[in-house]
Amino acid sequence: xxxxxxxxxxxxxxxxxxxxxxxxxxxxxxxxxxxxxxxxxxxxxxxxxxxxxxxxxxxxxxxxxxxxxxxxxxxxxxxxxxxxxxxxxxxxxxxxxxxxxxxxxxxxxxxxxxxx
Amino acid sequence: xxxxxxxxxxxxxxxxxxxxxxxxxxxxxxxxxxxxxxxxxxxxxxxxxxxxxxxxxxxxxxxxxxxxxxxxxxxxxxxxxxxxxxxxxxxxxxxxxxxxxxxxxxxxxxxx
Numbered sequence: 001x002x003x004x005x006x007x008x009x010x011x012x013x014x015x016x017x018x019x020x021x022x023x024x025x026x027x028x029x030x031x032x033x034x035x036x037x038x039x040x041x042x043x044x045x046x047x048x049x050x051x052x053x054x055x056x057x058x059x060x061x062x063x064x065x066x067x068x069x070x071x072x073x074x075x076x077x078x079x080x081x082x083x084x085x086x087x088x089x090x091x092x093x094x095x096x097x098x099x100x101x102x103x104x105x106x107x108x109x110x111x112x113x114x115x116x
Numbered sequence: 117x118x119x120x121x122x123x124x125x126x127x128x129x130x131x132x133x134x135x136x137x138x139x140x141x142x143x144x145x146x147x148x149x150x151x152x153x154x155x156x157x158x159x160x161x162x163x164x165x166x167x168x169x170x171x172x173x174x175x176x177x178x179x180x181x182x183x184x185x186x187x188x189x190x191x192x193x194x195x196x197x198x199x200x201x202x203x204x205x206x207x208x209x210x211x212x213x214x215x216x217x218x219x220x221x222x223x224x225x226x227x228x
Binding site for chain 2: 030031033035040041042043044045048050058090092094096103104105106107108109110
């Protein structure tokens with residue numbers, strides 16, 4: 001199993017450009033999420049999905065779009081990049097254990113994005 | 117809403133010292149609690165977890181006990197190694213939620 005994979009590893013964008021961060025998992029996990037990591041802020045939830053065709057907003061969704069057409073893939077789209085979106089982006093997938101009380105999350109290696 | 121507060125770093129220790137990283141949480145109901153570790157340049161790895169009160173999670177010499185009465189989940193290790201240098205995140209998932217709420221992370225630096 002490759003686990004959770006993310007591409008690209010690094011990206012530099014100019015303000016106003018758009019791009020898609022790719023995320024895929026091969027563990028047949030139902031749940032997938034996108035987080036951004038900023039210095040001193042921990043990880044904050046952008047969007048998440050509880051299954052194919054179902055997505056919802058997290059804590060910081062503005063400026064980002066997601067869709068989930070398959071169980072495996074959960075791309076994150078930046079519609080018009082801004083310097084405030086300079087961050088490290090992590091995709092995660094999870095499944096439920098111990099009934100519905102515990103979701104172990106598996107993280108990808110991250111995409112480091114710089115917007116100039 | 118849910119929140120996690122953990123001690124600010126960096127925490128600087130000598131090899132073989134005792135480690136405590138404090139973590140407290142606010143959540144409705146009975147969340148599951150996690151510690152994740154992030155080594156330089158890498159993603160997050162699950163270190164340990166606890167799903168109910170008084171559970172003790174343990175892994176690689178680290179342990180943490182779910183204390184409902186004090187809403188805490190402090191991370192401890194009896195003897196740290198240089199290889200433990202990393203950023204440690206405390207996190208919770210509310211019952212029935214497939215996402216995590218993270219603390220801000222604590223950097224641990226261990227010197228030989």
